[in-house]
Amino acid sequence: MLDPLIATGNLYADARANAVFLLRGPDGQPVGAELRGTGLVPWRGMAPGSRKDRGCFAVPTTPRAVSLLCESAIDALSCHALHPDARCLSTAGARPDPVWPADLLAQGGTVSCGFDLDATGEAMAQVMIARHPAIQRLRPSHKDWNDVLRAGG
Helix, strand or coil: CHHHHHHCCCEEECCCCCEEEEEECCCCCEEEEEEECCCCCCCEEECCCCCCCCCEEEECCCCCCEEEEECCHHHHHHHHHHCCCCEEEECCCCCCCCCCHHHHHHCCCEEEECCCCCHHHHHHHHHHHHHCCCCEECCCCCCCHHHHHHCCC
16 A cells, blocks of 8 residues: 555655655645654654645545545555545645645545544534535544554454
8 A cells, every 4th residue: 555655755754764645736736744753752743834725645646436534644544444445635634624625526426524533523524514515424433543443444
């Protein structure tokens, strides 16, 4: 699953060995990156200048009939491992208002909001669905898709 992302430059390691998940806009151009520390002290953040409202990290990068919106790149990878026929996208945080879901909905197919199973995830999913009524809610059975995957799916 990771090899195609690495080959296309959508996933790589920076000079400090942090995982870098490239965010791309609807036109395919980079608009930022999610960062995940790989050292002893876990951390996450965004690359300076990132415009997470303008794009997302997606696995696989090609459109599919089913799209699942997740809160982080790690969740998108985990969600795709659980739903291999779906395109799983990261909103880089529980965000109800990025500009790109309208482009995603215009491609057709089913779009589901798979934000975390917590108060923030629920609230942000409700706002996103109110703004885009065609989006459905898909809740992970644990706190997030990574927890579902680690629990055995």
